[in-house]
Amino acid sequence: MVQKIQPAHINIHQSSDNGRCVLPIVPQTLSDPLSQYALQLLHMRPSESPVDDVLREMEKLAARDGIPIIGPLEGAMIQMLIQLYQTPPRRVLDIGTAIGYSAIWLARGLPPESQITSIEIDPERAEMAQHFISQAGYQDRVRVLVGDVFELLPKIENQFDVILQDVIKHIYFGADSQLSLKLLDLCVEYLVAGGVLLGDNVFCMGEVLHEPSEQVPEQVIGIQAYNDRVASHPQLQSIAIPIRDGLWVSRKRANH
Numbered sequence: 050m051v052q053k054i055q056p057a058h059i060n061i062h063q064s065s066d067n068g069r070c071v072l073p074i075v076p077q078t079l080s081d082p083l084s085q086y087a088l089q090l091l092h093m094r095p096s097e098s099p100v101d102d103v104l105r106e107m108e109k110l111a112a113r114d115g116i117p118i119i120g121p122l123e124g125a126m127i128q129m130l131i132q133l134y135q136t137p138p139r140r141v142l143d144i145g146t147a148i149g150y151s152a153i154w155l156a157r158g159l160p161p162e163s164q165i166t167s168i169e170i171d172p173e174r175a176e177m178a179q180h181f182i183s184q185a186g187y188q189d190r191v192r193v194l195v196g197d198v199f200e201l202l203p204k205i206e207n208q209f210d211v212i213l214q215d216v217i218k219h220i221y222f223g224a225d226s227q228l229s230l231k232l233l234d235l236c237v238e239y240l241v242a243g244g245v246l247l248g249d250n251v252f253c254m255g256e257v258l259h260e261p262s263e264q265v266p267e268q269v270i271g272i273q274a275y276n277d278r279v280a281s282h283p284q285l286q287s288i289a290i291p292i293r294d295g296l297w298v299s300r301k302r303a304n305h
């Protein structure tokens with residue numbers, strides 16, 4: 050367990066009506082000046098329309114309806130990371146499709162022969178994802194599976210070269226802090242040796258800095274446990290990149 054720094058600005062949101070922990074949806078881009086500057090620089094690059102148009106439309110929809118998406122800075126980061134491979138990854142897994150935003154960023158970083166499998170538990174979101182993925186022209190490369198990742202992933206036979214794990218959030222795992230660890234085990238099992246595991250929301254909007262205490266909700270404890278396990282995992286070499294809400298970039302060691 051890493052030593053926690055107790056900052057003055059963080060707070061845990063407790064809803065008054067049912068007493069359950071309510072943590073906010075992480076914005077697509079944080080409002081700090083440097084993130085805003087990085088975003089402006091990103092928007093200066095030549096447009097890859099119509100994909101950029103589709104992404105902008107999705108960003109607006111997500112902001113309006115409170116759908117959590119990784120946002121443009123992290124999306125571009127993920128695209129860049131998978132483009133850095135000398136031999137492009139052939140099999141990519143996107144856990145937590147939502148409306149297909151991260152799947153589109155992944156797809157635009159890959160050649161047409163690569164295949165993305167994306168898993169989403171909410172059928173309405175999965176349907177919207179199919180729509181946007183088709184609009185972006187990636188319907189032949191992205192397969193959206195509807196269901197619970199804990200049920201669907203064990204039915205898949207092959208491993209993946211890259212996995213984006215975007216359901217580690219407190220809001221999906223409720224009060225069971227162990228579920229994030231179970232999903233980590235599953236991801237490591239399904240990653241080829243030398244493969245890359247990406248994970249969103251390392252920071253949980255700063256909540257991870259809380260010292261363990263009875264006031265810290267189980268959801269936050271789950272993220273802290275996930276982070277500690279990723280950081281010290283014998284099969285992974287990992288770094289937490291402080292972009293937006295924090296992005297885990299892990300490589301599965303080749304000797305495992």
Ligand SMILES: C[S@@+](CC[C@H](N)C(=O)[O-])C[C@H]1O[C@@H](n2cnc3c(N)ncnc32)[C@H](O)[C@@H]1O
Binds near residue numbers: 152
């Ligand atoms: C943060 S959103 C994903 C955002 C997406 N990666 C993006 O940036 O465009 C997480 C999604 O995971 C889905 N989800 C939550 N628990 C799940 C589970 N057990 N299996 C599959 N999907 C799940 C939620 O419905 C939600 O749409």
